[in-house]
Amino acid sequence: MRPESTAIVTGGARGIGQSICVELARRGASVVVADLDSEEMAETKELVEETGQRCELVETDVASSESVQKTVEWVLEEFGSIEYLVNNAGIAGPTAPCEEVSTEEWEQTLAVNLKGPFQMCREVLPHMRAESFGRIVNIASVTGKRPLPNRTPYATSKMGVIGFTRTLAAEVGEENINVNAVCPGSVDGPRIRRVFERQADETGQTYEEVRAEVEREAARGELVDREDVAGLVGFLCSEQSERITGQDINVSAGKVMY
Numbered sequence: 001m002r003p004e005s006t007a008i009v010t011g012g013a014r015g016i017g018q019s020i021c022v023e024l025a026r027r028g029a030s031v032v033v034a035d036l037d038s039e040e041m042a043e044t045k046e047l048v049e050e051t052g053q054r055c056e057l058v059e060t061d062v063a064s065s066e067s068v069q070k071t072v073e074w075v076l077e078e079f080g081s082i083e084y085l086v087n088n089a090g091i092a093g094p095t096a097p098c099e100e101v102s103t104e105e106w107e108q109t110l111a112v113n114l115k116g117p118f119q120m121c122r123e124v125l126p127h128m129r130a131e132s133f134g135r136i137v138n139i140a141s142v143t144g145k146r147p148l149p150n151r152t153p154y155a156t157s158k159m160g161v162i163g164f165t166r167t168l169a170a171e172v173g174e175e176n177i178n179v180n181a182v183c184p185g186s187v188d189g190p191r192i193r194r195v196f197e198r199q200a201d202e203t204g205q206t207y208e209e210v211r212a213e214v215e216r217e218a219a220r221g222e223l224v225d226r227e228d229v230a231g232l233v234g235f236l237c238s239e240q241s242e243r244i245t246g247q248d249i250n251v252s253a254g255k256v257m258y
């Protein structure tokens, strides 16, 4: 990564976003964590600082244009430039048949997952254009490529993220700004365990049966680690990936192959 560079990672307080913050710091960037609650981000700060890099926490709601604007202004004042942007913040949205999804649930899911990356890019792009350099990575999902019944708002938002990624990549490529999407499969951790437990309750299966079924769907017969996702994000921010843009790359242990 570029020396003295700065990365903003949205939703970096925990989960995949936290691993991305640490990966980018190990590769040499200062990291700004943009998440809802600064207390929750404290652990990420500690982990990033262990790498020797600077880490700042900025309370940000990516669904609010005002909040996004303030965050980007603050980062530019503090750091002078923004080379890397990782749009990772996301919510699962409701699990329900389409006709039972409320307008509020629909709007909230799309506001965080799709409007959020758009608003972050809109604020950061003028500065990346001025520097003729930028690497943007949007965290989509394999659900951005194939249907997931009873999750219409989430799947629609992630399909939108892939469309947004391709379109923006075509707009800014000649200015040395790359835009890619990373599509994780089911990532092992507390969140996916809760999903399996809920599914087990609903179907009368055991937790182990539900988990084994999901694992069997992947070519490697396993779930994904959050570090696998972070590793790809790091690569997409590195010199080795200079001519990779507009792509949506799966990290799914071979669950999805297109």
Ligand SMILES: NC(=O)c1ccc[n+]([C@@H]2O[C@H](COP(=O)([O-])OP(=O)(O)OC[C@H]3O[C@@H](n4cnc5c(N)ncnc54)[C@H](O)[C@@H]3O)[C@@H](O)[C@H]2O)c1
Pocket: 010, 011, 012, 013, 014, 015, 016, 017, 034, 035, 036, 037, 060, 061, 062, 063, 088, 089, 090, 091, 092, 112, 139, 140, 141, 142, 183, 184, 185, 186, 187, 188, 191, 192
């Ligand atoms: N975990 C998985 O299996 C999986 C699979 C595919 C894709 N993804 C995607 O990866 C990304 C990270 O997922 P995760 O599992 O680590 O999630 P997580 O719930 O553990 O973490 C998400 C983070 O985003 C933050 N956030 C939520 N709304 C926000 C907002 N409005 N503004 C700023 N921050 C906000 C949360 O506070 C949290 O820290 C998401 O975009 C998710 O859709 C996850």
